[in-house]
Amino acid sequence: MAINSSFSRYRQLILTLVGVYAAMTVLSGINTHGQPFRPSSWTFDLPRFLLEEKRTTGPDGLVQVTRHLNTYNQKKILEQAAINLTLGVGMTFVILTGGIDLSVGAMLALCNVIFVRMLLRDGGGGTLEASTVLAGLGACAAAGTICGAANGWLSVALQIPSFIVTLGTLLILRGLAYWVSGGQTYLRFCPESLTNAIPIGISVVAVLAGTVFLATTATGRRIYAVGGNRQASEYAGIRTGRVRILCFAFSGLCAGLAGMIFWSRTSTGSYTAGEGAELYAIAAVVLGGTRLAGGEGSIGGTFIGALIMAVLANGLNTAAVHELTQKIIVGCVLIVAAYIDSRRGRSSMTLVV
Amino acid sequence: MRWLAFLTVMAVLSAGCSDKGTGTSSTQPAAGGRPRIALSMKSRQNPFFARMAEGAELKAKELGVDLELLATDKETDTEKQTSQIETVISKGVDVILMTPVDSKAIVAPLLQAQARGIKIINIDNRIDQQAAEQAGLKIEAFIGPDNVDGARKSTRAMIEKIGKEGGKIAMIEGVRGADNAEQRKEGFNQAVAQAKRDGYNIEVVAMDTGEWMTEPAQKKMEGILNQHPDLKGVFCANDMMALGxxxxxxxAGKTGQIVVTAYDNLEAAQEAIKAGKLYATIEQHPNFMGQLGVDYAVRLLKGEQIPAIVEVPTDLVTAAELLPAPATAPAN
Incomplete structure (x- = not known):
């Protein structure tokens, strides 16, 4: 198979990302001085999304104001994108086969709670041993993979549409997370050395692993085939059930790792973690040009899609836009992106199995 | 699409021009030296926080403060609040006024703020003190309602209204584990114990959570009524749940037969009191909390001493004393 037209597809996505980035930079410079968003009260100030000011008092008593690239914020955008990105990578696999996984948010919560409980086994005090974190990582990955595989098995063996199966497991897993946590919030501080490393490390590894797997392995090609035409793939001798279960298991694995990222972001384990996260993950996948019916799409697209959403969210926060106005804007961007994508047509995308 | 690329280039260029090399030096801070304060709230859909924001904005205008309001769109979204705190850190405010979604989860992002020299004042929902202490987070002040006292007053009013002969009562709690939910439960329990000592023949038959929200509370109440049709009274830990x-x-056709009391004094609750469906609620003066928050933040920046804990008194509101909420803060 060939996805040789992928560059032109990415070019559009990258331009969109750049455009959103620029728009957020400009928007964050509009200072409304605490007033509601009325044009009459606007003044243009430092675009804090991109720049920051440092004030130092010189030896002559004058205050020096220097402007720098706001590296803190740029790093934070990546951290804020991490959960959505990791979930999105797993979701891309499932959507490529023509399925959907609505349970990733609940899986995230369950794994998040299990992870922090594992960390607290040493009593909660003292420094966090690397072995404890690794054991927790293993537990997260295992729990997520098992839940995901269960989703896949229910969908394949019992022939229930994945939309229904994962809607059911969404509720089941959220309830389980509540029981595992006893309804309380667990706290175990994430060491400073890990607050960047975990979200960025895990999401980058997920993206790379997903991309390489889809592009280079035989199973990766079969995933496209199954999503493109399940019956034809079956006639071609592909065990479609196995491929689909594998994709759900991978989505579960990603959700489990996202549960660990949630801890690194908030230092807590809570059954309320990741509520509604599945919808944002699906949005990132679709924004990235993956077809909901399956068979077409890429991890690279999801990567840019998730970044667009993170840049948008961060920029709107920086510009202090009301949280409900933010929802309206994000919704509009999604629909416009989908419209542009549909107008492009699908003829440029060649799919050869 | 080209113009977007152009815009970015312009933005990056403007960044380059004013980078440290040229070092624009001036004696005046860019924003005219106005203190920058961020008020991070749980949500704005709950009118409680809308009133808190109103109070804070009023004071900010009076004192010449750049106030930024932040809120999550869901009262349980800890990750979103973390992101918002990161954003205000990156923008560089002087003080964060914090009403945490989760009293533990907020400690880690606030530590980052502290490391960048931002001062923190806690409002309403108290930050977990053990967690803050363990992490070395310094909270300059806590401004909050006396939840235990408010819940006690509301519960007592319900029990007194039922009368000495008593009967079955219930409580609908907030999100379990949340500080204020636990405190209101504590207030309820205290009031019940006290009433029993005073000879009221009451029995608590149900305590369940309505998660602060109307619809879940309605379902829980339907369940309670199903099991205890002879229920005499219920205390709801907030007004939204009382509406349910x-x-x-x-x-169930029992309006007027069951005494309902609540907490928060929302407008909808006042209407319900006037209509005789709700007996009493508790006014916690969220606007005072907002005003005090901004006031203390400014004093803190001037280097003045501020009290470590301020408990804003609560007031019982019934049909008899239903007055519009006072608009100004008391002298402190």
Whole structure:
């Protein structure tokens, strides 16, 4: 198979990302001085999304104001994108086969709670041993993979549409997370050395692993085939059930790792973690040009899609836009992106199995 | 698409021009030296926080403060609040006024703020003190309602209204584990114990959570009424849940037979009191909390001493004393 037209597809996505980035930079410079968003009260100030000011008092008593690239914020955008990105990578696999996984948010919560409980086994005090974190990582990955595989098995063996199966497991897993946590919030501080490393490390590894797997392995090609035409793939001798279960298991694995990222972001384990996260993950996948019916799409697209959403969210926060106005804007961007994508047509995308 | 690329280039260029090399030096801070304060709230859909924001904005205008309001769109979204704190850190405010979604989860992002020299004042929902201490987070002040006292007053009013002969009562709690939910439960329990000592023949038959929200509370109340049709009274830990309980009572045809008291004094609750469906609620003066928050933040920046804990008194509101909420803060 060939996805040789992928560059032109990415070019559009990258331009969109750049455009959103620029728009957020400009928007964050509009200072409304605490007033509601009325044009009459606007003044243009430092675009804090991109720049920051440092004030130092010189030896002559004058205050020096220097402007720098706001590296803190740029790093934070990546951290804020991490959960959505990791979930999105797993979701891309499932959507490529023509399925959907609505349970990733609940899986995230369950794994998040299990992870922090594992960390607290040493009593909660003292420094966090690397072995404890690794054991927790293993537990997260295992729990997520098992839940995901269960989703896949229910969908394949019992022939229930994945939309229904994962809607059911969404509720089941959220309830389980509540029981595992006893309804309380667990706290175990994430060491400073890990607050960047975990979200960025895990999401980058997920993206790379997903991309390489889809592009280079035989199973990766079969995933496209199954999503493109399940019956034809079956006639071609592909065990479609196995491929689909594998994709759900991978989505579960990603959700489990996202549960660990949630801890690194908030230092807590809570059954309320990741509520509604599945919808944002699906949005990132679709924004990235993956077809909901399956068979077409890429991890690279999801990567840019998730970044667009993170840049948008961060920029709107920086510009202090009301949280409900933010929802309206994000919704509009999604629909416009989908419209542009549909107008492009699908003829440029060649799919050869 | 080209113009977007152009815009970015312009933005990056403007960044380059004013980078440290040229070092624009001036004696005046860019924003005219106005203190920058961020008020991070749980949500704005709950009118409680809308009033808190109103109070804070009023004071900010008076004192010449750049106030930024932040809120999550869901009262349980800890990750979103973390992101918002990161954003204000990156923008560089002087003080964060914090009402945490989760009293533990907020400690880690606030530590980052502290490391960048931002001062923190806690409002309403108290930050977990053990967690803050363990992490070395310094909270300059806590401004909050006396939840235990408010819940005690509300519960006592309900029990007194039922009368000495008593009967079955219930409580609909907030999100379990949340500080204020636990404190209101504590207030309820204290009031019940006290009433029993005073000879009221009451029995608590149900305590369940309505998660602060109307619809879940309505379902829980329907369940309670199903099991205990002879229920005499219920205390709801906030007004939103009381509105659900009232609905459940109405659909069971028991309006007027069950005494409902609540907490928060929302406008909808006042209407319900006037209509005789709700007996009493608790005014916690969220606007004072907002005003005090901004006031203390400014004093803190001037280097003045501020009290470590301020408990804003609560007031019982019934049909008899239903007055519009006072608009100004008391002298402190």
């Amino acid at each position: 309980a009232i609905q459940a009572i109405a659909s």
